Amino acid sequence: MRKKSLLLFLIACLALALVFTGCAGNSNNSNNNNNGKALEDKDKLVFGGARSLSGPLAIQDESCFGPVYRMWIDEVNERGGIYVEEYGKKLPIELKLYDDTSDMNTMITLLEKSMVEDKVDFLLAPISTAFLHAAAPICNEHGYLLIGAEGGAKELEPLMAGLPYFFSLLNYATHQVDPFVEMLAEHGIENAAIIFIADQHGIEYSGDLVPRLTMAGIDVVFSRSIPLGTKDMTALLEEAKAKNVQALLCCAYPDENFAVFTQCMEVGYNPDVIIFGPGICLEVFPQIFGVEATHGVMGWGAWNEKSSPAMADLAKRLTEHQGGNRNVDWWGQAIYYAGLEILEQAIEKAGTIDHSVLKDVIATETFDTVIGKVWFENGGVPAECYPGQVGQWQNGIFEVVAPSDKATAAPLIPKPPWPTQ
Numbered sequence: 001m002r003k004k005s006l007l008l009f010l011i012a013c014l015a016l017a018l019v020f021t022g023c024a025g026n027s028n029n030s031n032n033n034n035n036g037k038a039l040e041d042k043d044k045l046v047f048g049g050a051r052s053l054s055g056p057l058a059i060q061d062e063s064c065f066g067p068v069y070r071m072w073i074d075e076v077n078e079r080g081g082i083y084v085e086e087y088g089k090k091l092p093i094e095l096k097l098y099d100d101t102s103d104m105n106t107m108i109t110l111l112e113k114s115m116v117e118d119k120v121d122f123l124l125a126p127i128s129t130a131f132l133h134a135a136a137p138i139c140n141e142h143g144y145l146l147i148g149a150e151g152g153a154k155e156l157e158p159l160m161a162g163l164p165y166f167f168s169l170l171n172y173a174t175h176q177v178d179p180f181v182e183m184l185a186e187h188g189i190e191n192a193a194i195i196f197i198a199d200q201h202g203i204e205y206s207g208d209l210v211p212r213l214t215m216a217g218i219d220v221v222f223s224r225s226i227p228l229g230t231k232d233m234t235a236l237l238e239e240a241k242a243k244n245v246q247a248l249l250c251c252a253y254p255d256e257n258f259a260v261f262t263q264c265m266e267v268g269y270n271p272d273v274i275i276f277g278p279g280i281c282l283e284v285f286p287q288i289f290g291v292e293a294t295h296g297v298m299g300w301g302a303w304n305e306k307s308s309p310a311m312a313d314l315a316k317r318l319t320e321h322q323g324g325n326r327n328v329d330w331w332g333q334a335i336y337y338a339g340l341e342i343l344e345q346a347i348e349k350a351g352t353i354d355h356s357v358l359k360d361v362i363a364t365e366t367f368d369t370v371i372g373k374v375w376f377e378n379g380g381v382p383a384e385c386y387p388g389q390v391g392q393w394q395n396g397i398f399e400v401v402a403p404s405d406k407a408t409a410a411p412l413i414p415k416p417p418w419p420t421q
Contacts, residue, residue, distance in 0.1 A: 039086060044092050045092070045121045046093075046095075046118070046120045047069075047093055047095055047096070047097075047120065047121065047122045047124055048095075048097060048118055048120030048124070049098070049110075049111060049120070049123040049125070050097070051100065051125075052100055052102040052131075053097070053099035056102050056229065056255055057128055058102065059254050060150045060278065061127060062327075063329055064127075064149070064278070064336070065127075065336045067327055067329075067333070068337050069336070071317065073095060076092070076093055077093060080092065081093065084352065084353055085352070086351055086352045086353075096114070100131075107126050107134070108135070111126065111135055112138065112142075122343070122353075125146055125147060125148050125150070126151075127150045129199070129200040129201040130201065131151065132153065132156075136163050136166040140165045145165050145359060146165060146166045146167070148170055149332070149339070150170065150278070151201075152172025152173060152204060153166075153380065154173050155200065156168065157378075157380070161379075163379060164359050164379075167339075167362060167363075167380075168379055169338075171300075171389060173209075174208070175386065176389040177208040177209055179389045179390060179402040179403040180275070182216070183390065183411060183413075184213075184216070185217070187411070189218055189247050189413070190217075190218060191220070191221050192213055192249055193221045193222050193223070193224075193236075193239075193243075193249070194206050194209055194210065194220065194223040194224070195224055195248070195249070196224070196226070197225065197227070197228050197230075198227055201252075201278075202225065203225075205251035205277065221240070221245050222240075228253070228256075229255065230256060231259055232259075233256075233263055234266070237264055237267050238269075246272045246273065247272060247275075248274045249275050251277050252276070252277055253278055255279075257277060257279045257280055258279060258285075261280075261297070264418075270417050270418050272415055273298065273413055273414070273415060274296075275300070276298070277300060278331070279299075280299035281299040281398060282328070283327060291393075291395060294396075296392065296394070296415035297393050297415070298393075299393075300391070301330050301332070301400070302387070302389070302390060302400045303331075303387035303400065304330055304397060304398055306400075307334075307371075307387045307400065307406075308387070310371075311387065314334055314337060314370050334371050334387060335371060337369075338367075338370050338374055341368075341369045341370065345367050345368075346358050349365065371385065371386070371387050372385065386406075387400065388402070388406045388407070389403055390411075392412060394412060
């Protein structure tokens with residue numbers, strides 16, 4: 001009898017032990033990760049990745065996203081870091097970047113090294129539309145968030161549903177071409193010519209511009225691709241001049257854009273409208289070529305200090321952070337800063353650095369940022385969230401000229417003449 005009672009007692013004890021073990025295993029302990037294992041203590045968040053710190057794309061790290069993420073990291077660290085609830089403390093940021101030398105294969109190798117070997121906490125996006133296009137599926141495969149920077153994502157739009165870890169940040173052809181073409185039509189522009197580089201950026205913009213110009217009744221006199229790094233475009237410019245092309249649209253990167261700009265002046269070709277891609281939106285553009293020469297030149301973007309007090313303050317802080325050097329990108333920098341604000345707010349809302357959780361927060365929440373309220377739809381930012389789509393240099397200020405409801409100045413069409421030599 002005693003043996004039977006002892007056996008029943010042991011069974012009861014075992015049952016209670018299993019119950020308590022189960023309760024402990026199901027507890028929502030902030031020190032446990034998704035696998036129920038205790039989190040290792042952390043003393044920092046490592047941001048890594050591969051960016052073009054040298055080579056032809058390096059100007060974009062020097063003058064576009066680069067100044068923004070460097071300032072943001074310093075600002076975060078001055079505040080003691082980002083508060084992460086699952087660790088119960090603020091974690092400062094350490095930067096661990098590799099130079100991909102503007103080479104895509106190198107970028108892919110170093111990006112994977114950052115994720116697989118270094119196991120960084122977060123990634124900074126690579127530079128250019130083509131690099132972003134290559135990086136997005138790789139990061140998705142590894143379960144790493146990738147919030148875009150210098151690059152569009154038009155070709156990724158149909159794939160976004162299958163890339164839940166990728167968020168396209170910068171506005172691009174899909175957002176910009178329609179208000180630009182509407183502006184041309186409203187000002188009586190009858191024809192246009194397009195020069196575009198034979199990479200993802202140029203192909204996307206030219207591919208959107210041609211049909212929309214045609215639909216608006218604007219004749220496309222020619223649309224010609226040039227290899228990346230082409231130095232001499234005078235033959236194309238002479239052709240456009242001879243055919244009285246009113247609007248010249250150059251869909252290229254800074255090196256090609258600057259070359260076309262200077263060669264237009266050299267051959268005496270002054271179209272009513274001239275617009276360029278990345279590089280023209282940089283403060284360095286009028287610093288190099290002068291306020292008078294750049295007056296009336298358009299570029300994609302845009303924002304400026306008139307857009308809002310928050311954006312005026314951002315421009316001031318960026319300048320101060322660079323020792324008084326007004327190195328501002330009037331297309332992307334406010335948007336890039338908003339992307340970093342979104343990530344910081346998502347971490348604080350979720351209380352974790354688990355990317356599988358953060359991607360859902362970013363995909364579903366609305367965030368208060370320097371450019372206003374921002375949210376994502378199918379992995380991209382809706383057009384109405386942006387402070388502007390087209391900018392134009394007017395007396396040394398990159399004014400927002402389209403769409404009209406975001407404009408900080410009326411567009412100068414026709415463009416004023418080049419300064420006399």
